[in-house]
Amino acid sequence: MAELSRALKDSAVGAPVRAATARHLPLPLLGRVAAVVGRRVLMLAVLLALVFAAVELLPGDAATATSERGESAADIAARRHLLGLDRPAWERFWDWMTGLFTGDLGVSARGEKVAHMLADPFPNTLLLAAVAFALTAVASLALGCWAAARPGRITDRVIGHAATSAFAIPEFVVSVGLLVLLSLWTDWLPAVTVAGADGRPATWTMLVMPVLALVIPQTGWNTTIVRGALADQAAAPHVEAAHLDGLPVRRVIWRHALPGALPAIATGLATSTGMLLGGTAVVETLFNYPGIGSVLASAVSTRDTPLIAGVVVCAGAAISVVLLAADLVRARVLGSHA
Secondary structure, eight states: OTTHHHHHTTOOOOHHHHHHHHTTSOHHHHHHHHHHHHHHHHHHHHHHHHHHHHHHHSSSOHHHHTOOTTOOHHHHHHHHHHTTTTSOHHHHHHHHHHHHTTTOOOBOTTSOBHHHHHTTHHHHHHHHHHHHHHHHHHHHHHHHHHHHTSTTSHHHHHHHHHHHHHHHSOHHHHHHHHIIIIIIITOOSOSSOOBOTTSSBSSTHHHHHHHHHHHHHHHHHHHHHHHHHHHHHHTSHHHHHHHHTTOOHHHIIIIIIHHHHHHHHHHHHHHHHHHHHHHHHHHHHHHTOSSHHHHHHHHHHTTOHHHHHHHHHHHHHHHHHHHHHHHHHHHHHHHHTO
């Protein structure tokens, strides 16, 4: 799922977003938005086809993977027929795709509705990713602007090296480090997440380490983007003129440089959405977080194609909404400077 962001930079959101923006966007921009949405829908369909094909290439199938000890070959064959696995893969893919338009994500290998299986864990994952996204945006903007206000100085160099190092560390390593530091050594935070009666984390403290494990690498990535975008804007005539007028550095950055840097910053943050959702698969497993990470791992082990595809389409829709928002920000800013 970590590659999902790049695949979906040209993939899917639906008509509700187009309808919501239609009242506020000029017609040329509406045409571009419609074209982007169409390409993303097509790319998501291709991605789902690849998911079906990849699962088909794995050894075994859902009928054998979910079989119990002592079941006969006839029992497994009956389950294979019940799941439709004796039909061609393209036919099963077509049936699943046509059901998707009605909100039907199919039935899992264990006979449960996929939509019901994702109803609790997917909002938990969205909560984790949304909090991590908000903190990443705030931290990267603050650090990038702080570094840009002191170009070439030690603060700029330290932030630059720290950001590069943070992005280079995988979420798995960050998670283990946080577990050792904040749980095993200091006992400040719980090592695992315990779900309450509603299926959500029992206390907010159980969100801290999973969120930090996602935020630290992505803050490094986005701080680098913010710093680079502001450096590009520093050479713009209106920014140089603001410096010559004697305006304070912070005001020059926030009022003159940052608006022009927004398209690059928005694109970087939108790309991070896919990386955040992809990283949740690892982070949720390590912290026993009740999200789609464990659901996806279980689905892959049982060759449960409808469940895997359901996770992909839900994550893809979330990523696509953020990518469309980034496209609108970029189009709006570039249009205002045209």
